[in-house]
Amino acid sequence: MDRFSQVFNEVPLAEVHDLAARRAEEGWRYVQILAVNTEEGIDLVYSYMKDGLLENDTVKAVGADDAVPSITDLFLEAFVCENEIHDLYGVAIENIAIDFGGMFYQLAEKAPMTVVSPEQLAAREKAKKIAAAKAAKEAAAKGEQAAPAAPAAVAGPTEEEIQAKIAGLDPEKAAKVRAAMEAKAKKAAAAAEAAAVPAAPSAALTEEEIQAKIAGLDPEKAAKVRAALEAKAKKAAAAAGKGE
Amino acid sequence: MGKATVIPFGPQHPVLPEPLHLDLVVQDETVVDVLPQIGFVHRGLEKLVETRDYNQFIYIAERICGICATGHSIGYAETVEALMGVEIPKRAEYLRIIWHELSRVHSHLLWLGLAADAFGFESMFMHCWRLRERVLDLFEKTTGGRVILSVVKVGGVVRDIDATQMAEIIAVLDGIKDDYTKIMNTLLTDTSVKNRTVGVGHISTEDARALSMVGPFARASNLPYDVRSFGKGAYGDLADFQPIVATEGDCYARVKVRCLEVLQSIEIIKELAAKMPAGDIEVAVKGAPADGAQASNVLEQPRGECYYYARGNGSKNLERMRIRTPTSQNLAGMTVALKGCDLADVNMIILTIDPCISCTER
Numbered sequence: 001m002d003r004f005s006q007v008f009n010e011v012p013l014a015e016v017h018d019l020a021a022r023r024a025e026e027g028w029r030y031v032q033i034l035a036v037n038t039e040e041g042i043d044l045v046y047s048y049m050k051d052g053l054l055e056n057d058t059v060k061a062v063g064a065d066d067a068v069p070s071i072t073d074l075f076l077e078a079f080v081c082e083n084e085i086h087d088l089y090g091v092a093i094e095n096i097a098i099d100f101g102g103m104f105y106q107l108a109e110k111a112p113m114t115v116v117s118p119e120q121l122a123a124r125e126k127a128k129k130i131a132a133a134k135a136a137k138e139a140a141a142k143g144e145q146a147a148p149a150a151p152a153a154v155a156g157p158t159e160e161e162i163q164a165k166i167a168g169l170d171p172e173k174a175a176k177v178r179a180a181m182e183a184k185a186k187k188a189a190a191a192a193e194a195a196a197v198p199a200a201p202s203a204a205l206t207e208e209e210i211q212a213k214i215a216g217l218d219p220e221k222a223a224k225v226r227a228a229l230e231a232k233a234k235k236a237a238a239a240a241g242k243g244e
Numbered sequence: 245m246g247k248a249t250v251i252p253f254g255p256q257h258p259v260l261p262e263p264l265h266l267d268l269v270v271q272d273e274t275v276v277d278v279l280p281q282i283g284f285v286h287r288g289l290e291k292l293v294e295t296r297d298y299n300q301f302i303y304i305a306e307r308i309c310g311i312c313a314t315g316h317s318i319g320y321a322e323t324v325e326a327l328m329g330v331e332i333p334k335r336a337e338y339l340r341i342i343w344h345e346l347s348r349v350h351s352h353l354l355w356l357g358l359a360a361d362a363f364g365f366e367s368m369f370m371h372c373w374r375l376r377e378r379v380l381d382l383f384e385k386t387t388g389g390r391v392i393l394s395v396v397k398v399g400g401v402v403r404d405i406d407a408t409q410m411a412e413i414i415a416v417l418d419g420i421k422d423d424y425t426k427i428m429n430t431l432l433t434d435t436s437v438k439n440r441t442v443g444v445g446h447i448s449t450e451d452a453r454a455l456s457m458v459g460p461f462a463r464a465s466n467l468p469y470d471v472r473s474f475g476k477g478a479y480g481d482l483a484d485f486q487p488i489v490a491t492e493g494d495c496y497a498r499v500k501v502r503c504l505e506v507l508q509s510i511e512i513i514k515e516l517a518a519k520m521p522a523g524d525i526e527v528a529v530k531g532a533p534a535d536g537a538q539a540s541n542v543l544e545q546p547r548g549e550c551y552y553y554a555r556g557n558g559s560k561n562l563e564r565m566r567i568r569t570p571t572s573q574n575l576a577g578m579t580v581a582l583k584g585c586d587l588a589d590v591n592m593i594i595l596t597i598d599p600c601i602s603c604t605e606r
Contacts (some may be wrong), residue, residue, distance in 0.1 A: 003475065004471075004542065006540050008540075031456070031542075031551055056538075056540055056553075075456060077457075077575070080572045100281070105605075107286070120294040131558075
């Protein structure tokens with residue numbers, strides 16, 4: 001009995017057809033083709049199977065100007081996936097045996113799978129930040145080993161600490177936690193400054209305080225609260241002016 | 245030979261419960277060329293993975309198809325588990341496969357009923373669907389749902405089947421088996437059924453292999469490809485699993501393979517029930533798939549091999565989820581089977597291939 005296993009390989013675009021021809025000759029089964037929309041371009045994954053081994057050949061970052069050769073001359077059944085990728089991702093695939101010319105799916109929008117949703121954008125940015133934080137943490141750890149760091153003057157959380165805290169949370173919750181922690185850091189910094197230079201007591205809320213107040217609210221409510229607080233701050237400033 | 249005429253077939257057609265359109269190029273009464281078209285109900289479900297976290301998406305994966313719902317939830321869960329390196333308890337694997345094989349029984353009975361109805365055997369349709377109701381009752385008793393079960397989660401299953409319920413499942417399946425065997429023998433020996441199916445829509449083993457066909461469609465052409473034979477999960481504990489094949493490659497062979505697969509599924513469920521290990525039914529899954537991590541998976545759905553792919557982006561939402569359904573793979577085989585057939589046989593050939601277009605239009 002063959003056991004199931006899977007492999008992911010990278011192949012250049014120019015070799016897609018040759019590889020398919022080789023696989024057809026060696027008796028591999030065509031399984032599927034899929035596309036992934038990435039920031040660098042469209043990744044295409046060609047899957048073939050033989051004796052329980054599923055090989056996924058990935059072509060990285062296919063651009064809008066790249067012409068992808070069809071493999072339907074070797075595997076007719078690939079016409080479904082190729083037409084689908086053309087319609088949903090706008091990838092130009094040449095010489096499809098049964099080519100629907102963009103009419104395979106009845107779509108309201110052209111290449112809908114290339115539209116990056118706000119959620120996806122947020123997830124990508126978060127992934128980048130986590131990677132950056134991880135790199136920074138590693139660099140900091142190396143630095144600490146070299147020379148013990150000076151005791152922190154400010155008690156507020158650092159960027160690294162925030163990143164560590166929000167890693168693994170869903171984007172909405174991560175945004176809330178981040179806002180709250182940033183506010184805390186600012187507050188701590190402000191408190192440290194206040195301790196150093198005694199400032200005149202202010203009746204109005206500072207920008208930091210407004211930020212802290214609206215963190216975690218939904219955008220519409222946050223805008224309202226911000227407007228109300230800013231109005232209050234203006235009023236307080238005017239009153240202070242009059243008083244003088 | 246007469247003049248070639250194009251006859252449109254579907255997406256609304258009395259024998260087709262699916263939105264499939266065919267342009268049939270016909271000369272006299274013979275189909276000489278076929279152009280299949282789908283895409284009337286494309287739902288963009290794969291895109292929704294961006295707005296649902298990987299735990300929530302399982303409910304969408306299940307709704308890809310009303311017949312293979314359990315299979316899609318298992319396929320999706322297995323893919324995400326592979327992506328995150330999660331190993332689920334043995335009992336959960338058994339429970340998943342029991343519900344999945346029950347789904348195969350209900351799917352094949354549904355198909356058999358529709359096929360019988362298509363060749364004018366209406367009483368057979370009623371018998372098949374009556375038996376199918378008993379399987380749906382089992383679903384309802386064990387999960388609370390009749391079509392969408394929602395019992396599979398990433399990390400295991402959410403419900404257990406206790407010994408009493410398991411005994412009931414076995415008793416009901418034994419009852420179904422007796423009734424079903426009578427129906428099956430009638431169907432497979434009936435002259436009018438044979439007249440409509442024997443020698444119709446033939447596909448050779450070489451064509452089946454060259455067109456990478458999957459499921460009962462391929463096995464009826466003597467291509468013994470069945471994902472279950474890889475022994476993934478609880479299938480690995482079966483004493484002996486041999487894919488059911490037929491050599492004829494025609495409509496009759498496809499009917500026969502599906503008929504026998506119902507009995508095979510019943511035996512699988514009984515064997516797994518007898519071997520059911522004790523223990524947990526789920527493990528806690530924490531964190532999110534790593535950025536750029538990817539995994540693929542295959543699962544034997546009632547209509548054949550289904551391919552799943554997932555890619556993570558470091559958040560709880562997946563970057564990409566992809567499902568290639570068995571029907572998508574069999575469309576090319578369908579065009580080959582239809583070429584050269586009589587116009588009157590088109591519906592019979594399509595039904596014995598059992599396409600699930602709604603499934604394909606994720």
